[in-house]
Amino acid sequence: MLCTKGIPTAEDLATRIPPEERRKKGPVVMIECFQKIPCNPCYTACKHGAIQKFEDINDLPSVNFDNCNGCGLCISKCPGLAIFVIDETYSETQATVSLPFEFFPLPREGEEVDLLDRSGTKVGRGKVLKVRNGKYEDRTPVITVIVPKELSMVVRNIKVGGDVS
Amino acid sequence: MKKTEIAVIGGGPAGLMASLAAAEMGARVTLIDRNSRLGGQLVKQTHMFFGSEKEYASIRGIDIGKILSAEVLKNPRIETMLDSTVIGYYPDDGVLGVEVEEKTFVKIKPEKVIVATGASEKFLPFENNDLPGIYGAGAVQTLMNEHGVIPGDNVLMVGAGNIGLIVSYQLMQAGVNVKAIIDAAPNIGGYWVHASKVARLGVPIMTSYTVKAAYANELTGALERAVIWQVDNKWQPIPGTEKVLKVDVICISVGLSPLAEILWQAGCKMKYVPQLGGHVALRNENMETTVPGVYVAGDVAGVEEASSAMIEGRLAGLNAAKSLGYDNGTFNEKRREALEQLESLRSGPVGEKIRQGLAQLVS
Ligand SMILES: Cc1cc2nc3c(=O)[nH]c(=O)nc-3n(C[C@H](O)[C@H](O)[C@H](O)COP(=O)(O)OP(=O)(O)OC[C@H]3O[C@@H](n4cnc5c(N)ncnc54)[C@H](O)[C@@H]3O)c2cc1C
Ligand code: SF4
Numbered sequence A: 001m002l003c004t005k006g007i008p009t010a011e012d013l014a015t016r017i018p019p020e021e022r023r024k025k026g027p028v029v030m031i032e033c034f035q036k037i038p039c040n041p042c043y044t045a046c047k048h049g050a051i052q053k054f055e056d057i058n059d060l061p062s063v064n065f066d067n068c069n070g071c072g073l074c075i076s077k078c079p080g081l082a083i084f085v086i087d088e089t090y091s092e093t094q095a096t097v098s099l100p101f102e103f104f105p106l107p108r109e110g111e112e113v114d115l116l117d118r119s120g121t122k123v124g125r126g127k128v129l130k131v132r133n134g135k136y137e138d139r140t141p142v143i144t145v146i147v148p149k150e151l152s153m154v155v156r157n158i159k160v161g162g163d164v165s
Numbered sequence B: 001m002k003k004t005e006i007a008v009i010g011g012g013p014a015g016l017m018a019s020l021a022a023a024e025m026g027a028r029v030t031l032i033d034r035n036s037r038l039g040g041q042l043v044k045q046t047h048m049f050f051g052s053e054k055e056y057a058s059i060r061g062i063d064i065g066k067i068l069s070a071e072v073l074k075n076p077r078i079e080t081m082l083d084s085t086v087i088g089y090y091p092d093d094g095v096l097g098v099e100v101e102e103k104t105f106v107k108i109k110p111e112k113v114i115v116a117t118g119a120s121e122k123f124l125p126f127e128n129n130d131l132p133g134i135y136g137a138g139a140v141q142t143l144m145n146e147h148g149v150i151p152g153d154n155v156l157m158v159g160a161g162n163i164g165l166i167v168s169y170q171l172m173q174a175g176v177n178v179k180a181i182i183d184a185a186p187n188i189g190g191y192w193v194h195a196s197k198v199a200r201l202g203v204p205i206m207t208s209y210t211v212k213a214a215y216a217n218e219l220t221g222a223l224e225r226a227v228i229w230q231v232d233n234k235w236q237p238i239p240g241t242e243k244v245l246k247v248d249v250i251c252i253s254v255g256l257s258p259l260a261e262i263l264w265q266a267g268c269k270m271k272y273v274p275q276l277g278g279h280v281a282l283r284n285e286n287m288e289t290t291v292p293g294v295y296v297a298g299d300v301a302g303v304e305e306a307s308s309a310m311i312e313g314r315l316a317g318l319n320a321a322k323s324l325g326y327d328n329g330t331f332n333e334k335r336r337e338a339l340e341q342l343e344s345l346r347s348g349p350v351g352e353k354i355r356q357g358l359a360q361l362v363s
């Protein structure tokens, strides 16, 4: 599916989902980068040593989840827009997903938006918690959106506006 | 007749780096580009680049272009000629014929030449492929990113290589609907992360599909419909698999081929290497062709990436300067560093095609 549609399968994803123990402790990174390409800005972006050093620039990123504090500073530095931060401790029933979003208009904090999965299909509605769009993000804003907990591994995009239903 | 030590033809990433490297060693450079600004393909790339930090990874192409151009323009050893097209190279006396601003003709006699002219887009044969509304990906990027004009409302993208995927993403960013991205190959040719980006926007990617025909609106004469069909594993279309898409734009992005005219004129030994996009010049590790004093760098030396184009440019610039006796003491170190970086960039699985192509080239 990845090599014909661009959509990772459950098996592809299983190797990237942070362990449940770690997810229970707070926000944590999930890197959906599956192909060896000559690229390494994720490693240089992380100041917490959570993304292991690349021996070869073609290596896949490998994450030490215990070092990751979920700061999300790697999200806007990945040219593949393949990095997300998931916080399953947001509330009893809700999680948050932080994702890169390079479309206008940007949502406002508190605004309801459509929640989309990896194929761009709408899976629900959710409120935007935070919009980071400073000099550091450099035109790759990072949006944190509140999602039902069971969709924490499903929602990977949003659509501003959308229909209220 | 104007004289210069090193003429660099083309001001894209390869030519910019070649000029900077040669000037750094101490040589005097004349950089010639037919556009009114430097940067080549970079000026159209609004997305972040891959590669390593040394080649400006994670910075947008357009910003890399600005950084390098500014360095070139303030370098006293580099003279820049814009709106200037090299239209001929006369190998007998080593003279370049340059048309400046489409009116004056200037002859330049350089001691060394670095050809960094880039590549041009391939086109695709199908019924009515000349209708208004059918563009190459480069033209669509120029329209949108340089002139702020959108090409239409609904687009069929042909080609799922990096360029097709990136331009689809840029179209969606501009509010244009990409109905589908098709590719005749059985797999996506571009990076999967780019494919996932457009998939998340709801754009379907259809591999093993090609264009059968395009049809115009009878009143306006402009494109209105595209018919696509599936191909089998021998690239033969399968009748009965046709699908009709209502689109007012077809964007063709089926690859680039090196712009090697000047190299042919110079008498360089050329070879057809499909992995590199077409005819390329044989050259040695220093990027020097079979014609002594004529160097190549970037897409014209084999269609690849801006990151490798920059390093090839640096290599060509360093070596051309050194062959004129210039060395600021760092030549050996810089040359070795560049060779290592090139090797490391091409060492992974996505570099395999390039490695196969290059293996056929070294003279
Ligand atoms: C949509 C798209 C996305 C891309 N994304 C990436 C990416 O993410 N990462 C990456 O590394 N690469 C990327 N690339 C590839 C990269 O842009 C090219 O590989 C790179 O620009 C090649 O550099 P170059 O200097 O060889 O040629 P070019 O950038 O094409 O520059 C050639 C220059 O030569 C000039 N010229 C040509 N003929 C003449 C003549 N006769 N006289 C005078 N001037 C002449 C042209 O005007 C042009 O300015 C992308 C390309 C495209 C199209
Ligand atoms: S979220 Fe922060 S700590 Fe975790 S990998 Fe990214 S940059 Fe490092």
Ligand code: SF4
Pocket: A031, A033, A039, A040, A041, A042, A043, A060, A061, A077, A078, A079, A080, A081, A082, A083, B193
């Ligand atoms: S920066 Fe992004 S695309 Fe590049 S290796 Fe890291 S995760 Fe993959």
